[in-house]
Amino acid sequence: MNYETIGIVGAGQMGTGIAQVCAAAGLTVVLSDVDESALERGRERLSAGYDSLVSKQKMTAGDVAEAMARVKATSHSAALGTCDVVIEAATENVGIKHQILRELDRIAKPGAIIATNTSSVSITRLAATLADPSRFVGMHFFNPVPAMALVEVIRGMQTSDATFETTVALAERLGKSAIQVKNAPGFVVNRILVPMINEAVFALQEGLASADEIDAGMRLGARHPMGPLALADLIGLDTVLAIMEVIQREMGDTKYRPASLLKEMVDAGYLGRKTKRGFYSY
Template structure:
């Protein structure tokens, strides 16, 4: 696994590409949005500098990362030398389906295809592929450079060989892989998202304010971050999409996104990435 393509240069794609390049892996990142790809360069450089400042990586590792990463608007050629493609595009089945059916035609038979989806069925995405046995879920957590876990999701047809290769690779990049079966939300978001949704409902019903709700979970449950701040970090649009996948996947209205969450997404308040969510994020204030 020395040559990897990351598709999508949003919150997760940037983090994954940064992580891979720090580990000395030739990484190409691409996005259909030129704006997002341009911002990606700045964001990755900013993040590498802050990892150096926090002594999480050395200056040498930062330079290795910068040498290894390539930003490409179009990735038509040279796809046959890829070992792994990690898709981290918008959480939408049709977008991902289109990406994988295009990419599968261009890669070599040995290349593994992975999706960083938070909730969409791996078996469903694989069902339209010619070689579903090399398709797998590789669910990184935000920020990908810091968080230890990769939830590895085995679809119905994912081969043991693919799963073992990804487990081994996960170790190589300093992460711990945990294997989940392919149920909506897998392990992580099946547990996390109902909690976040309930915190938003508590806010909507005016049980308490944002700070109070987050404080209860931090101080009373020893969570490192309150659920509303975590929702801002994940992205409120991503939270809403995951809840919809849970609701539709289990056919259970208990997963309906809170009306307040829907309202905020419609207003473009998506959390950190738009600088407004349950908290306000401005340049000077790193809250």
């Protein structure tokens, strides 16, 4: 399949990051969000991301101008009807995703691939929302998208070979390494990573060590580039909790229960870097 125009639903951190790498790879991008203020923040985030690459001499000012010109930010979802691939990058809420996918099913042109950037929700379940579920696939980027090399490409039960292979090729065109993953709760990376983060929260909750000491232990003892609690702050504690809840519900195993401290911090609005307070203050 030929793909030159990529639609992205959601102008948050993930959606904007995906837009940045797509435009830098020479693709036309339609960045859609119902919230005009989110679009404005997305434009600012996009510009800042490119400026950072210029400062590191990874792009020129001319490259940035060309990439920015390839991005159309809009609150009118009908613009997504021109896209060859549309990537849903909205919040990790199944109801919201179903609503978006029903709209995309109506808007997207025949033959267009519809992908989701979900970090944990069943691809098979989401695909069932569409009239043609064979064109649906998981395309899970990692945060921050411009810096992280990995994309999980997840096949639902209904995903066609052509859809899957085209999505792998798109990831590679973006300069990413794609791993091919079967549909399962948390897929591969979050199935391993998020329970580890949750266990670090249990260790803090039980007073085994301070947040600094837990993170230092994993950095120095396991050679992790970032401690699990600092990483949770970067991901967003609400996102970590949502993933744990999905894994626990789908696996039906109490070993995946979220730590009560994690729930309490989310209830308090201490979500990490995006709220300036999580396990650390920012």
